[in-house]
Every structure is written in C-alpha cells, then in structure tokens.
Amino acid sequence: MSDTTHLKGKYDWGIDEVVAQLRHLRVQSLEVRNRRDNPPKLPTRKELHKILDGLCAVLFPNRLGLPDLNDEGIDYFVGHTLESLLRELFKQIRRELQFVSKHQGVDKEASEQAICIARQFAAQLPKVRALVDCDIQAAFEGDPAARSLDEVLVCYPGITAIIHHRLAHILYQLGAPLVARIISEIAHSSTGIDIHPGAQIGESFFIDHGTGVVIGETAIIGSRVRVYQAVTLGAKRFQKDENGALVKGNLRHPIVEDDVVIYAGATVLGRITIGRGTTIGGNVWLTHSVPPDSNITQTYLRSESFCEGAGI
Numbered sequence: 405m406s407d408t409t410h411l412k413g414k415y416d417w418g419i420d421e422v423v424a425q426l427r428h429l430r431v432q433s434l435e436v437r438n439r440r441d442n443p444p445k446l447p448t449r450k451e452l453h454k455i456l457d458g459l460c461a462v463l464f465p466n467r468l469g470l471p472d473l474n475d476e477g478i479d480y481f482v483g484h485t486l487e488s489l490l491r492e493l494f495k496q497i498r499r500e501l502q503f504v505s506k507h508q509g510v511d512k513e514a515s516e517q518a519i520c521i522a523r524q525f526a527a528q529l530p531k532v533r534a535l536v537d538c539d540i541q542a543a544f545e546g547d548p549a550a551r552s553l554d555e556v557l558v559c560y561p562g563i564t565a566i567i568h569h570r571l572a573h574i575l576y577q578l579g580a581p582l583v584a585r586i587i588s589e590i591a592h593s594s595t596g597i598d599i600h601p602g603a604q605i606g607e608s609f610f611i612d613h614g615t616g617v618v619i620g621e622t623a624i625i626g627s628r629v630r631v632y633q634a635v636t637l638g639a640k641r642f643q644k645d646e647n648g649a650l651v652k653g654n655l656r657h658p659i660v661e662d663d664v665v666i667y668a669g670a671t672v673l674g675r676i677t678i679g680r681g682t683t684i685g686g687n688v689w690l691t692h693s694v695p696p697d698s699n700i701t702q703t704y705l706r707s708e709s710f711c712e713g714a715g716i
Contacts, residue, residue: 444503447496447583453590455496458489459571463533467557486526493583494522497575500582521578532570535607539566542608546630561595562611572601603637605629606662613668620657626680629660632668640674640691661696 461469462485465478473481498518502511540563543556550556556563568591576584584601592598596615599605603619606627611617616634619625623637639656658672661680669687672678679696688700 444506445499446503447499447586449586449590451492452496452583452586455489455493456568456571456587456590458485459529460567462486462489463529463536463567464557467554486529490522490526493525494518496583497521497580500580503582517579521575521580524578525574528574532567532574535570536563536567538607539563539609542610542628542630543612546610547612560614561597562614565591565595565597565599565611565614565617566605566609569599569601569603569605573603573605576601603657622655622675623657624659626660626662626664628663629665631666632686634669635666636671636673638671638673 462482465473465482469478469481469485495518498511498514501514501517505511505514540553540556543560543563544550544553547556550560568587572584572587572591575581575587581601588599588601597611597617599617599619600621600623602621603623603625605619605625606629608628609625610630611632612630613633617631618636618638620638625637637658637660642656643651643654645651655675657675659675659677660666660672661678661682663681664678664684665682666672666678666684667686667688670684670690671688672684672690674691676691676693678684678690679694679698681696682694682698682700684690685699685701688702690700694700
C-alpha cells in the first residue's frame with residue numbers, strides 16, 4: 405500500500421461542508437442588505453494602492469517617480485502617469501457611487517458624477533503638493549535627526565500618512581468618502597497612523613515617530629501643529645438616538661489651534677478647544693478646553709477639580 409493511499413482518509417478536510425456553510429452565511433448576509441442578486445462592486449484596496457503610489461510619483465517625480473527621469477522627460481512622465489491614474493480613480497469612484505445608489509449595470513449619472521469628482525480632484529493636486537512641501541519643511545525643522553528634506557520625504561511615516569490624508573481629504577469633501585476611507589486605511593496599515601479623511605488639518609503639520617496616532621473625523625487642526633507618537637484626538641462619548649443607534653456625523657472631536665505641541669501618549673477627547681500656542685505634556689488625559697499659551701501637564705491636571713467624569 406502506497407503512502408498516498410494510506411493517508412487519503414487523513415487528508416479529508418471536510419471542505420464541501422465548509423463551502424456550504426460559508427455560502428449560507430454569505431447569502432444570509434446579502435439578504436440582510438437586500439443585495440442577494442449581483443451585489444454592486446466596492447472600490448478595491450489593491451487598485452487604490454496602485455493609484456496612491458502613482459499619485460505620489462506625480463507629486464514628487466524626482467524622488468518617488470522613475471529613477472532615470474531628466475528635466476526634459478519629467479512633464480511627460482507626470483502628464484502620462486496622471487492621465488492613466490485618473491482613469492483608474494474614476495472607475496473606483498464610480499464603483500462607490502453605484503454601491504451607494506444600489507444601481508445595477510450601466511449608470512450614466514454615476515459615471516458623469518465620478519468624472520466630475522476625478523477632474524476636480526486633479527485640479528487640487530498642486531495645492532496638495534504645496535501643503536506637503538510645508539509639512540516636509542516642518543518635519544525637517546522640528547526633528548534634529550533629519551539630515552535633509554529628501555530624507556524626510558522618503559523615510560518619515562508621518563509624511564507618508566499626511567500625503568495620503570491630504571489626498572483622501574479632497575475625495576472625502578468631493579463626495580467619495582468610501583474611496584477616501586480606504587486610502588486612509590492604506591496609510592494606517594503601513595505607518596500605524598490613523599487619520600480619518602474627514603479631519604481638517606492646516607499647513608506645516610508634523611507627526612514625529614507617529615506610531616499609534618489617532619485623529620478623528622471631525623477634528624480640526626490649525627497650522628504649525630506638532631504631535632508625537634500615541635497621541636489621540638478622539639471622542640469623549642458617543643451619542644445614541646431613541647432607538648439606541650449611534651448618532652452619526654455630530655461634532656465630537658477636538659479643535660487644535662495654531663502652534664500647539666502635543667507630546668507622546670496624550671489623549672484629548674471631545675469637542676473641546678486647545679488654545680493657540682499651548683503645550684500638552686506626555687500621557688495627559690484632557691477632556692476640557694484650555695486657553696491659549698497653556699502648559700498642560702499631569703501635575704496640573706491633578707490639581708484641578710474633576711466633574712462629569714473628566715480625568716477618570
């Protein structure tokens with residue numbers, strides 16, 4: 405008796421039963437969402453990852469584009485690459501719009517809207533490049549370990565995250581929030597920095613080290629703000645309606661004014677305002693507004709009287 409014959413029974417994985425159970429759960433899930441027959445396709449993370457890589461090359465062709473580009477060929481490379489990328493981005497946006505409308509087959513309205521969004525997105529790329537240049541400069545000036553602007557661009561996870569965010573934020577504003585959210589999650593996966601595409605962030609933003617940083621959907625951040633690893637700008641509580649469902653879209657994250665520094669491990673929660681020029685020390689838990697030019701440390705917070713659970 406051969407080894408294969410002897411082991412045949414041991415290699416019975418029960419796959420048919422697993423497939424049948426998975427089919428049942430899949431159909432059940434689609435029925436709950438009323439999408440059993442030919443459910444609309446979602447934007448794909450794999451394709452958006454390729455688009456992002458290409459957009460970074462368009463924004464910084466000398467550093468993130470092809471290695472042998474010369475001055476004569478840069479504009480051609482940028483134009484040719486952007487034309488291809490926008491066609492692919494259009495398809496992903498159209499998928500989102502069709503998914504939201506539950507439309508099956510050809511949807512002329514979704515196609516026209518997706519073209520409009522992609523065109524408006526492209527028009528804002530010079531603005532993104534200018535903002536990212538400011539972010540890179542802020543990182544270079546804010547980190548004594550940085551030896552050059554080029555090093556900051558190609559090595560710093562905070563710069564990768566903010567490039568992704570500035571691209572995603574435009575799409576979020578233009579009406580493609582799902583595509584924007586996928587883009588932000590691609591950055592989250594590669595950098596450990598979680599910035600919701602709805603967050604509003606001013607120029608010269610610097611995330612140092614970055615791992616564990618969380619910035620919520622309705623956060624507003626001014627200019628020349630610096631945050632360190634494990635900082636959270638989150639919500640204090642989640643409101644529910646009369647049916648017990650979470651209320652979506654309410655303003656629940658902090659406002660951080662210009663020239664604020666937030667050190668590692670600080671947690672800032674709720675729709676509060678951190679005044680201009682404030683410094684928040686490491687591992688601080690903050691749930692109330694502070695005036696401009698404050699210096700908030702754990703010692704300061706322990707000297708305050710707590711109310712409504714603040715500081716717990």
